[in-house]
Amino acid sequence: MSQFLMYLTNGIVIGVIHAISAIGVSLIVGIMKVVNxxxxxxxxxxxxxxxxxxxxxxxxxxxxxxxxxxxxFLIGIGMERTLIRPTYGDEMYSLIITFVLSIVLQNAALxxxxxxxxxxPNLVTGATKxxxxxxxxxxxxxxxxxxxxxxxxxxxxxxxxWFGKSIRAVxxxxxxxxxxGVDPFRVNxxxxxxxxxLAGAAGVVIAPIFPVTPTGSSAVxxxxxxxxxxxxxxxxxxxxxxxLLLGVxxxxxxxxxxxxxxxxxxxxxxxxxLVFRPWGLFGQKS
Amino acid sequence: MKxxxxxxxxxxxxxxxTWAWAADTAxxxxxxxxxxxxxxxxxxxxxxxxxxxxxxNAKGGVLGKPLExxxxxxxxxxxxxxxxxxxxxxxEKVPMVVGESHSSSALAEIEKANLYKVPFxxxxxxxxxxxxxxxxxxxxxxxxxxxxxxxxxxxxVKDSGFKKVAIVRENSDWGVGIAxxxxxDLKNYGIPFVTLKVEGSSKDFYTELTxxxxxxxxxxxxxxxxxxxHFFVAQANEVGLSPHCLILDGAGxxxxxxxxxxxxxxxxxxxxxxxxxHEKVHLTPMSRKFWDDYKKKYGKDPTDYKVRSIxxxxxxxxxAINRAKSTDNEAIVAALEKTNLEVTTxxxxxxxxxxxxxxxxxxxxMLVVQWQDQKQAVVYPKEAATGTLKRGK
Numbered sequence: 001m002s003q004f005l006m007y008l009t010n011g012i013v014i015g016v017i018h019a020i021s022a023i024g025v026s027l028i029v030g031i032m033k034v035v036n037x038x039x040x041x042x043x044x045x046x047x048x049x050x051x052x053x054x055x056x057x058x059x060x061x062x063x064x065x066x067x068x069x070x071x072x073f074l075i076g077i078g079m080e081r082t083l084i085r086p087t088y089g090d091e092m093y094s095l096i097i098t099f100v101l102s103i104v105l106q107n108a109a110l111x112x113x114x115x116x117x118x119x120x121p122n123l124v125t126g127a128t129k130x131x132x133x134x135x136x137x138x139x140x141x142x143x144x145x146x147x148x149x150x151x152x153x154x155x156x157x158x159x160x161x162w163f164g165k166s167i168r169a170v171x172x173x174x175x176x177x178x179x180x181g182v183d184p185f186r187v188n189x190x191x192x193x194x195x196x197x198l199a200g201a202a203g204v205v206i207a208p209i210f211p212v213t214p215t216g217s218s219a220v221x222x223x224x225x226x227x228x229x230x231x232x233x234x235x236x237x238x239x240x241x242x243x244l245l246l247g248v249x250x251x252x253x254x255x256x257x258x259x260x261x262x263x264x265x266x267x268x269x270x271x272x273x274l275v276f277r278p279w280g281l282f283g284q285k286s
Numbered sequence: 287m288k289x290x291x292x293x294x295x296x297x298x299x300x301x302x303x304t305w306a307w308a309a310d311t312a313x314x315x316x317x318x319x320x321x322x323x324x325x326x327x328x329x330x331x332x333x334x335x336x337x338x339x340x341x342x343n344a345k346g347g348v349l350g351k352p353l354e355x356x357x358x359x360x361x362x363x364x365x366x367x368x369x370x371x372x373x374x375x376x377x378e379k380v381p382m383v384v385g386e387s388h389s390s391s392a393l394a395e396i397e398k399a400n401l402y403k404v405p406f407x408x409x410x411x412x413x414x415x416x417x418x419x420x421x422x423x424x425x426x427x428x429x430x431x432x433x434x435x436x437x438x439x440x441x442x443v444k445d446s447g448f449k450k451v452a453i454v455r456e457n458s459d460w461g462v463g464i465a466x467x468x469x470x471d472l473k474n475y476g477i478p479f480v481t482l483k484v485e486g487s488s489k490d491f492y493t494e495l496t497x498x499x500x501x502x503x504x505x506x507x508x509x510x511x512x513x514x515x516h517f518f519v520a521q522a523n524e525v526g527l528s529p530h531c532l533i534l535d536g537a538g539x540x541x542x543x544x545x546x547x548x549x550x551x552x553x554x555x556x557x558x559x560x561x562x563x564h565e566k567v568h569l570t571p572m573s574r575k576f577w578d579d580y581k582k583k584y585g586k587d588p589t590d591y592k593v594r595s596i597x598x599x600x601x602x603x604x605x606a607i608n609r610a611k612s613t614d615n616e617a618i619v620a621a622l623e624k625t626n627l628e629v630t631t632x633x634x635x636x637x638x639x640x641x642x643x644x645x646x647x648x649x650x651x652m653l654v655v656q657w658q659d660q661k662q663a664v665v666y667p668k669e670a671a672t673g674t675l676k677r678g679k
Contacts, residue, residue, distance in 0.1 A: 003496055003497075003500060006492070006496045006525075007493055007496065010490070010492040010493060014490055055548075107321075110321060110325065114329070115321075115325030115326045115328065115329060116326055116543055116544060116545040117513040117516060117543075117545050117549055118545055118548065118549075119545075119548060119549055122551070125551070125552075127523075127524045127525070127526065134496070134525070134526075135524060135525050135526040136524070136525075137521070137524035137525075140524075210489045210490070210517065211513065211516065211517075211545070211548075211549045213323065213513055214325075215321070215322055215323055215325070216513075219487065219489075251492075251493050254493045254494070255493045255496070255497065258483065259482055259483060259484050259485075259493065259494050259497070260457055260483035260484060260485060261485070262484075262485050262488055262493075263485060263487075263488075
């Protein structure tokens with residue numbers, strides 16, 4: 001029983017980690033119809049920023065984390081202004097540009113930060129005995145709760161604030177929203193920045209558990225795309241459910257079938273979804 | 287007319303210049319991962335190459351010319367490795383190639399070595415088949431899975447009195463090969479074990495560790511290469527498995543990477559790892575020279591023993607070409623077969639009896655090292671020990 005509960009706990013924690021890694025991709029796809037292939041690299045850069053701000057510059061981790069996210073937000077804004085904006089209306093161009101950018105950033109990370117894995121210091125250490133049955137790492141539990149807080153904040157921002165309403169308006173009808181006084185270029189720029197910042201937030205929250213490496217970005221992007229397709233392109237709710245589903249399935253299949261093909265289980269579910277429900281669990285059938 | 291004359295002069299100068307430049311140095315090729323998950327090995331190789339070139343060129347180089355190395359990146363991917371080797375053999379036309387640290391890449395490269403008849407000395411790819419195929423052009427001056435397990439890992443487990451073993455192996459050629467050999471030896475010793483197969487690229491091992499915990503082993507033989515090893519060690523401690531159950535890193539270098547302590551934290555204490563290098567264990571005068579040269583050049587102690595492995599094979603290559611007195615492939619192979627050279631880990635003599643993995647193989651002595659108060663203590667074999675094995679509570 002304790003083993004089963006351990007697998008379930010880990011599935012949920014990893015699921016939320018998958019969700020926060022993917023929500024930035026979902027947001028940008030949903031609003032701007034742009035697939036950001038450089039998402040994983042922004043995650044990795046945030047992890048490295050957080051590491052260097054704390055260990056090289058001696059900034060407290062709790063300050064280094066939002067600072068790193070802010071830097072990634074600025075990079076996101078810069079990317080939108082220089083690379084993405086000229087491609088509006090042609091999804092293929094933006095796809096190619098972000099793909100090329102991902103390769104450039106990956107190599108830049110290797111050049112700047114070196115090949116070794118790095119992680120910012122843990123905010124907490126040790127493990128907690130859950131239900132008196134099994135030990136679970138405290139840093140994982142903390143990252144799990146921070147991720148939930150970030151997800152709740154994003155839902156609030158999109159659903160309840162004026163900024164969120166403008167984002168939804170632009171995503172539904174660009175022309176009409178500009179007629180009622182919403183500047184779609186500004187909204188797109190901030191949305192892309194927000195999506196990038198979410199990649200950064202995932203990076204700084206998860207890096208203390210899974211150290212970042214320059215080449216680790218591909219796996220981050222791949223998992224994010226699997227989650228987004230599972231949940232439905234552009235659906236934030238679907239992103240959370242897709243992440244949880246992936247995390248729990250991976251863990252149970254690894255535990256009860258084989259540990260050797262952990263990442264394959266997620267792809268099997270993805271194929272099944274693409275065959276029977278190609279618009280995803282919460283996406284809209286076009 | 288004047289223009290043609292100047293153009294001819296420039297072209298002539300360029301041709302002579304190219305010829306002069308090409309003839310100015312002797313070249314050999316190196317293959318290894320400079321990018322990808324094991325890019326740290328590439329960095330270790332770069333350091334070892336620089337030191338070896340300093341040593342060789344200070345003594346007059348190769349065939350009277352300074353030695354130059356062309357280092358091709360394999361990315362740790364077999365297809366890329368095969369192309370890298372092909373490029374060295376056909377475009378660069380090097381008379382000899384050395385290096386490699388991934389078994390899967392080496393298995394692809396030896397086919398190219400055999401195809402193009404280019405002598406190839408492998409330093410850190412451990413799969414038995416690399417030399418077991420008995421290719422005339424392929425040599426290994428480094429550990430082989432069978433040697434590491436038969437002479438070090440399995441006897442260490444037996445002599446230390448471990449009661450139950452968990453073997454955790456990644457799904458790579460090295461992981462599969464070394465785990466199978468370990469299973470065979472443990473069966474012969476009558477030591478119970480369980481084997482768990484994991485993905486080499488995995489980051490989260492909680493599920494695997496929970497399964498291992500239920501088996502209650504007192505040592506885990508972790509055949510996982512790269513950052514995954516750091517995750518594994520840290521997470522084993524979080525789930526309450528280590529240090530009560532010790533972990534032996536069957537490869538070694540990841541436990542010596544500069545970031546090991548940052549990533550594994552306190553969980554790194556009492557971890558064991560395989561190594562062929564220790565600051566207090568110097569088997570030859572060359573070993574001491576290497577240590578001093580490294581410290582002088584880089585201002586720190588060497589950590590990754592792959593720096594020394596590539597250093598050794600470049601020395602062996604230079605010695606063979608000098609003794610062959612030419613860059614002819616047949617002459618180089620003949621010289622390699624007669625190698626009797628002292629390097630940092632002993633005196634190299636390649637096995638010549640065909641039929642087993644020991645053909646064209648020279649195995650350096652290995653050490654089982656344990657992190658004790660963040661310092662390396664050699665705990666096995668006993669004749670090289672600088673400390674005693676500590677067990678966790």
